[in-house]
Amino acid sequence: xxxxxxxxxxxxxxxxxxxxxxxxxxxxxxxxxxxxxxxxxxxxxxxxxxxxxxxxxxxxxxxxxxxxxxxxxxxxxxxxxxxxxxxxxxxxxxxxxxxxxxxxxxxxxxxxxxxxxxxxxxxxxxxxxxxxxxxxxxxxxxxxxxxxxxxxxxxxxxxxxxxxxxxxxxxxxxxxxxxxxxxxxxxxxxxxxxxxxxxxxxxxxxxxxxxxxxxxxxxxxxxxxxxxxxxxxxxxxxxxxxxxxxxxxxxxxxxxxxxxxxxxxxxxxxxxxxxxxxxxxxxxxxxxxxxxxxxxxxxxxxxxxxxxxxxxxxxxxxxxxxxxxxxxxxxxxxxxxxxxxxxxxxxxxxxxxxxxxxxxxxxxxxxxxxxxxxxxxxxxxxxxxxxxxxxxxxxxxxxxxxxxxxxxxxxxxxxxxxxxxxxxxxxxxxxxxxxxxxxxxxxxxxxxxxxxxxxxxxxxxxxxxxxxxxxxxxxx
Numbered sequence: 001x002x003x004x005x006x007x008x009x010x011x012x013x014x015x016x017x018x019x020x021x022x023x024x025x026x027x028x029x030x031x032x033x034x035x036x037x038x039x040x041x042x043x044x045x046x047x048x049x050x051x052x053x054x055x056x057x058x059x060x061x062x063x064x065x066x067x068x069x070x071x072x073x074x075x076x077x078x079x080x081x082x083x084x085x086x087x088x089x090x091x092x093x094x095x096x097x098x099x100x101x102x103x104x105x106x107x108x109x110x111x112x113x114x115x116x117x118x119x120x121x122x123x124x125x126x127x128x129x130x131x132x133x134x135x136x137x138x139x140x141x142x143x144x145x146x147x148x149x150x151x152x153x154x155x156x157x158x159x160x161x162x163x164x165x166x167x168x169x170x171x172x173x174x175x176x177x178x179x180x181x182x183x184x185x186x187x188x189x190x191x192x193x194x195x196x197x198x199x200x201x202x203x204x205x206x207x208x209x210x211x212x213x214x215x216x217x218x219x220x221x222x223x224x225x226x227x228x229x230x231x232x233x234x235x236x237x238x239x240x241x242x243x244x245x246x247x248x249x250x251x252x253x254x255x256x257x258x259x260x261x262x263x264x265x266x267x268x269x270x271x272x273x274x275x276x277x278x279x280x281x282x283x284x285x286x287x288x289x290x291x292x293x294x295x296x297x298x299x300x301x302x303x304x305x306x307x308x309x310x311x312x313x314x315x316x317x318x319x320x321x322x323x324x325x326x327x328x329x330x331x332x333x334x335x336x337x338x339x340x341x342x343x344x345x346x347x348x349x350x351x352x353x354x355x356x357x358x359x360x361x362x363x364x365x366x367x368x369x370x371x372x373x374x375x376x377x378x379x380x381x382x383x384x385x386x387x388x389x390x391x392x393x394x395x396x397x398x399x400x401x402x403x404x405x406x407x408x409x410x411x412x413x414x415x416x417x418x419x420x421x422x423x424x425x426x427x428x429x430x431x432x433x434x435x436x437x438x439x440x441x442x443x444x445x446x447x448x449x450x451x452x453x454x455x456x457x458x459x460x461x462x463x464x465x466x467x468x469x470x471x472x473x474x475x476x
Contacts, residue, residue, distance in 0.1 A: 058127045059156050059197075060106045066156035069119070069133040070194050072148040078136040080410055080451045081152075082424070083121050084417070085110040086403070086442040090123065092134060092152050095415065095449065098424065098438030101135070102152045109401060112448040114455045116169035116189030121448045122176075123154070128164045129176055131157035131192065138452035147452060156197035159185060168217040170262050171270070172458035175217045177226075182208030184216045184226060189454060206242060215260050219270045220458075223248060225283060227257050227274075237274055237281060237288065251288035254281045261304030261311045263338035271338045273311045275299040280313065282338045291341050299334055303357045303365070306456070309339040310379040312357055312365040329353070329396065333367055335382055344382040348375055353396040358409035360429050366414055368407040370395055374414055376429060388432040390425050391418040403443035410449045419443040 059066070080095035089105040111124035119137040122129045135152030138145050162180030169175075169189060176185045187201035195201055206224055208214060212234050216226035219239065228236040234257050239249040254276035263271040268285040279293030299313035313334045329351045335344040350369035358366040364385065365377040372393045376386040394405055403419035413435065414427045422443055426436035 058160075059154065059158055060108070060123075060125050060127060060130060061104065061154045061156075063156060063197075065104065065154060066197065067133055067151040067153035068196065069150050069155050070196065072137070072150040075147055075149050078138060078147045078149060078452045080449060081134045081136055082408075082415060083112060083132060083134060083448045083450070084424075084440075084442075084444040085112055085123070085446040086444050088442065090132065090154075091440075091442070093424070093438070095410075095413075095426065096436070098436050104132075104153055106154070110446065112446040113167035114169060114448055114450060115167070115192055116172075116174040116455050117192050118450055118452050118454040120155075120192055121450060122167045124164045124167075128158055128160040128178075129167065130159075131155045131195065134450045136450065136452040137193070155195070157192075157195050157200065158197075161185075162211075165213065166215045168215060168260065169456040170217045171220045172454070172456055173218040177214050177216050178211075179213045180211055182211045182214065184208070184224065186216075186218045186224070189456065204242060206240070213258070215258075217260065217262070217272070219272075220265070221269060225260075225270075225272055229257070235276075237283070239283065239286075249283065249287055251281055251290070253278070253288075253290050256298065256300075257281075258300040259302045259313075261302035261313075262306055263304050263311050264307055264309045266339065271309070273299075273302055273304065273313070273336055273338050275302055275313060279343075280334075280336055282336075282341065284338060289341060291336065291343060293343075297334075299336070301354045301357055303359045304338075305359050305361075305363060308359075308363045308379060309337055310363065311336045311338055312359060312367075312377075312379075314352070314354065314357065315345060333357070333365065333377070335365065335377070335379060346377055346382045346384065348384075351396070353404065354400070355404065355406045358407045358414060360409055360414075361411050364429070366407065366409055366429065368405055368416060374407070374416070374427060374429070386429070386432060388414075388427055388429070390414070390416050390427055390434070391423065392421055394418070394420060401445070403445045406444065406447045408447050408449045410451055415447065415449055417444045417447055419445075 082093045082095050084091045091103050092101040113122045115122050121132045123132050133155050135150050137148045161178035165177045165179040174189045184206045185203045187203045191201035210230045212229040214227035224240045224242050235255045236252045238247050256277040259275035261273050265271050272283040274281045277298045279297050280291045280299045282289045296318045298316040301314045303312040314330055315332045315334045316330045331351050332345050332347045350371045352369045356368040363379040367375045372391045374388040374390050378385050406417045408415045412429045414429055416425045422440040424438045428435050
């Protein structure tokens with residue numbers, strides 16, 4: 001795959017203006033490697049030269065193709081960018097014009113997740129989490145913002161992990177979970193800004209009691225919320241003091257625990273919703289609270305906003321029929337109020353899949369359904385406020401790795417891929433107007449949208465940013 005040098009010119013015109021606060025530099029600690037966090041060491045620098053997490057880790061692309069993210073140019077404004085993965089590699093698009101910014105050949109199946117700093121995307125490969133620089137960034141300076149562009153592409157920065165899994169951004173921290181070992185790596189998202197293959201963020205590490213398909217995130221007080229389980233089963237969630245290894249809170253009433261999303265914090269601190277097969281669990285005010293459900297109800301994919309107490313969740317139940325066939329495919333979603341425990345179920349009249357959930361900046365839930373429509377839901381009442389036709393009708397394929405439609409929401413714009421017809425569509429959720437419709441030369445498998453603005457910030461820096469929205473993943 002060859003790049004498009006003729007399309008690498010930087011576009012000055014843009015309707016997007018980033019507004020963010022400067023990220024604070026935090027100190028991190030290292031693990032003792034025994035399954036619980038060790039004592040906090042002496043203050044360490046934000047970046048460590050020659051870290052084994054980067055310099056000794058393999059990359060999916062040769063060193064000659066790496067870009068240097070530290071070489072940037074200040075520009076007037078930046079336009080959001082869309083990174084798509086497909087069979088042949090990665091393609092980066094300008095989200096306003098649909099033009100190709102760059103392409104890169106990356107072999108194998110790849111998953112994508114925003115890295116947390118608004119500039120980078122984690123490309124999950126067989127090597128671990130590899131960093132792709134989308135080439136745009138917005139930095140606060142007093143009462144105004146400076147915007148920068150740099151050469152986009154793979155940076156050579158790799159966080160190794162056996163069966164690399166979920167990426168969670170929360171409170172200005174990025175947490176990586178390796179399913180094959182239960183190894184958890186956390187670093188301050190902003191420290192990735194200047195990371196290179198030989199200058200990596202200093203990380204705090206913990207290991208779960210056994211490998212499993214899990215998830216973790218660091219809370220605002222520095223403690224770690226993590227799932228516990230085995231390759232065969234998992235039903236436990238803990239909050240662990242990383243300095244002492246003490247379990248501060250625990251629940252074992254979350255069978256098949258999968259997925260998380262942070263909601264608006266209370267005065268006592270973080271609020272996090274986790275999906276289970278018997279109704280969700282909410283961590284709030286330092287304790288776990290069960291939200292009971294009748295029978296089997298699996299909320300495994302969640303979309304939260306840290307400015308809202310409500311989390312949008314899928315609602316998989318047994319006995320669902322699609323075209324007369326027994327399936328777990330849902331036709332309803334849940335709105336979970338994480339502050340009160342109240343659940344509002346919204347019937348959509350059409351099914352969807354795990355890449356169908358999103359949140360608009362005004363709090364609305366957004367769902368892409370089989371009929372090709374975007375259903376917009378009022379988060380407080382559960383009322384369906386709009387249904388926007390966006391792509392052709394579709395149906396989930398038997399294998400989740402196969403290309404299928406994807407929904408991502410940034411601000412009040414929904415970005416949707418139509419893998420079957422090789423299209424990318426953007427819809428203004430306030431008007432229902434299609435603001436972009438672009439033909440693609442490939443069938444996209446995954447999508448990440450970056451705006452230059454951090455996906456999460458430390459407490460006090462701002463609110464309204466999506467928290468792992470939507471948390472994606474299958475039990476695979």
